[in-house]
Amino acid sequence: MKEPAGIYVHIPFCQRKCEYCDFHSIVVNDHSQFLEVVDSYLCALKQEAHWYAHWTESYQFTTLYVGGGTPSLVPAEQLAELIAFLKALYQLPPEAEVTCEANPKTLSAAGLAVMREAGVNRISLGAQAFQDPLLRALGRVHCSADIYASVEALHRAGMANYNLDLMFGLPGQTLADWQETLERACRLNPPHLSCYSLIIEEDTPFYRAFHQGLLDLPGEDLEADMFQLTQDYLTGMGYHHYEVSNFAKPGFECAHNLHYWLNRPYVGLGSGASGKVGAKRYTNAADVQGYIASWSRNEPLLAHEEMMDKDLAMDETLICGLRLLDGVSEADFQTRFGRSLSDVYTEQIRRLEESGLVQYQAGRLKVTRRGLFLGNVVYREFLRS
């Protein structure tokens, strides 16, 4: 049986950079210039797709995820054309999960129809918050009204499967704000919710403001309360908490992200994208023009690549797998690596069990509730080198 795998495509364009975001993207203000860059970028993407198609014949691709940046900035026809191309090249089955990230401001009914036609069957909407002052502070281009309009458009286009990205731990955000965000989100009844806590990343305006003491961030205790509230509230609303930051109605878990958490292979395409093919992990240089130029010569432009040996592959399987509340299956581990989980990590597991951070349950190693909140302590333990 072929190994299941995913495809990630990075669209590095934004209307403006958000204050907290360090994902790779550029802002092109002049519209005709923007269309030109998009043309050559999509062209380069196809070159790269061909390149990796050779290496991935032993995989059964089951998901495609178009992320960014702001993929919905690309004209819908061109996006549809790219998706159709990739589905054919990588022989995705018709029912494959095809997700496209979108910004509430840039989603039109017409565009949605075109994308749906091309096979997009899941939208991930960067809602983030329902309070306009918070959205402004984040530097988002949209307001809460845009979220409602977008969801309305999704329903009209028959796009039943969608996700809302939400953020907590924001500067000035209170527990009540966060509760309100969760309530308003749930009223829309989305099949999937991703709730991320804000991380202050280097080289962002937030980072600089933070170090000047200008960001009024909730402390660790409030953030922990927010996380706890997220879990309690969403579980109560019938969502399945299946990964640290992810919640889904039964059957709506994100198949693409599961590839990452199960440490499966995925091809990463586009400037700044990363992938794992065979024993190799690679990250493309975050340089749009360089990417275009390089693929015009049919050469990859990598920022980083490394070969995973078996030990590292095992470590990463644990580090990723323990993010899932379902944990890591002893049997799967044994099948995949030919060794037993408890033999490889005897000491680590003993220590974590003693601290009440992990436990065995029905043949699976899982984080406890405490271990979920202190995930980094758990993951670090499994990083052996």
Place this chain on the structure above:
Amino acid sequence: MPRKNVRNFCIIAHIDHGKSTLADRILEACGALKDRAAEGQVLDSMDLERERGITIKLKAVRMLYRAHNGEEYVLNLIDTPGHVDFSYEVSRSLAACEGALLVIDASQGVEAQTLANLYLALEHDLEIVPVINKIDLPNADPERVKRELEESVGLDASDAILVSAKTGEGIADVLQAVVERIPPPEGDPEAPLRALIFDSHYDNYRGGVAYARIMEGTVRVGDRILMMSSGRTFEVNGLAVFAPEMTAVDALYAGDVGCIMASMKDVRDTRVGDTITSADRPAREPLPGYRPAKPMVYCGLYPVINEEYTNLREALEKLQLNDAALTWEAESSAALGFGYRCGFLGLLHLEIVQERLEREFGLNLITTAPSVRYKVVLTNGTVVEVDNPSKLPDPAHIDHVEEPYVRATIMVPTEFVGAVMDLCQDRRGEFMHMEYVTPERAKLEYDMPLAEILLDFFDRLKSRTKGYASLDYEMLGYRESDVVKLDILLNGKPVDALSCIVHRSKAQARGRSLAEKLKEVIPRQQFEVPIQAAIGSRIIARETVKALRKDVLAKCYGGDISRKRKLLEKQKEGKKRMKNLGNVEVPQEAFMAILEVE
């Protein structure tokens, strides 16, 4: 070169008044500095010196200068350290000179170290040439500075030279004044050799190198020499002057400045202040003023990883080759394992050594809080010296304790006099004297425990006076003092490396703020960690580091697992730099926390 055409001089100044830049300009003007574009501050060759903008080790440079009378002169510029930690080295280099350029910042005016250095120079009968620097600054006020010089020390400042070392203005006048105002050296080249060591360094190939001023007699390559303090003899296998690169010479005569190499094993054979004489025709008396460098401040240095203990010893041995003032002996701590108790001239010296150990030898160190050396008189009459707080004997056996005192001199604009007095009083200072140097500036003198100066005194002084105060101090001796040992308990267990000795009147407050400070620097752990301060069995303060509640990477990063792993690896590295005491991970800065408490 005849004696009458030689000048030996140094530059003395308060820190930041532009000594190093002036030295650069002088070298440049004499053509001793071909490529000034390089890095600036040629006399400060250690990286650390340049980064900190201070001069740690003094050196000598020989320059040729053609004066206005058409004659050529040899100018030996001897650099001096500008920090109170190194005042003995300053005094030795002054003893090697006939004159000194006294540099004063045209806007800052006379500062505490200006005075301290000036008094030292006057003690050595040096000809003083006042140089008012930074006249290019918009707020320069040379007339006020002249007034301060005249009123504070009675120095005739009418012929002070106005310069800008930055623009080069006035440098020619400085050189001409060196020739005209500073007398040539005296001393009989035929007399028995007496050479004053004013600095030394260790060279991998040559061993100990002594920088010396020949006061009397002559030294030649091949001579047998005698170190008068240790009685050890060596054969001279190299003599050199610095121009500014090392240039070999056959002989050095009375009045000359140069360096002497004699296959000496390390710098301990070339103690600053010692007299070199001829082994075959020794001088009757050494030059006055030799004293072995004496540490004032002690602290424990421990490797974070116990296995690095041997590396630390090797590194200390290597550093000591180059630093005769550094002392160390093995010790052990229940909390930190094996390490060394090291003695330093002062806090700056401590920081420099610590940084060099970490930078040049790649060591990861824990430095325990600096301590002075206490004299403990036991009830049975014996006296023990204690420089490690955890070694303080049981109070039941102590008759009394004495601690070192200094005389602190503080210069400050009059508007801050009240603030400075409050601070000194708070630090157990005894007011001795105050005078107005000018209507705007006052000089305060306090007798204070050295231990109080170590506790961040200088930074506090600066912050209370908007940076205007300057400080100098000299040792007075020991005085009886009512001190107690303050212990810190983490998770209920005492941590010996966190103990400190404090005055009884301060114990309560220090204990409380130390516990608060530790709460800030010790990160949350998986479990709640109580921090307690105790005197004997009495708990005087308690704080709690709350348990970690949430620590988990949130984002998906587009599946970029390498990036997540890197983040975790970085966190793991950070953990390694912490010391695990019991179950508590304690960062390095915790051990220095006592320095930052109010």
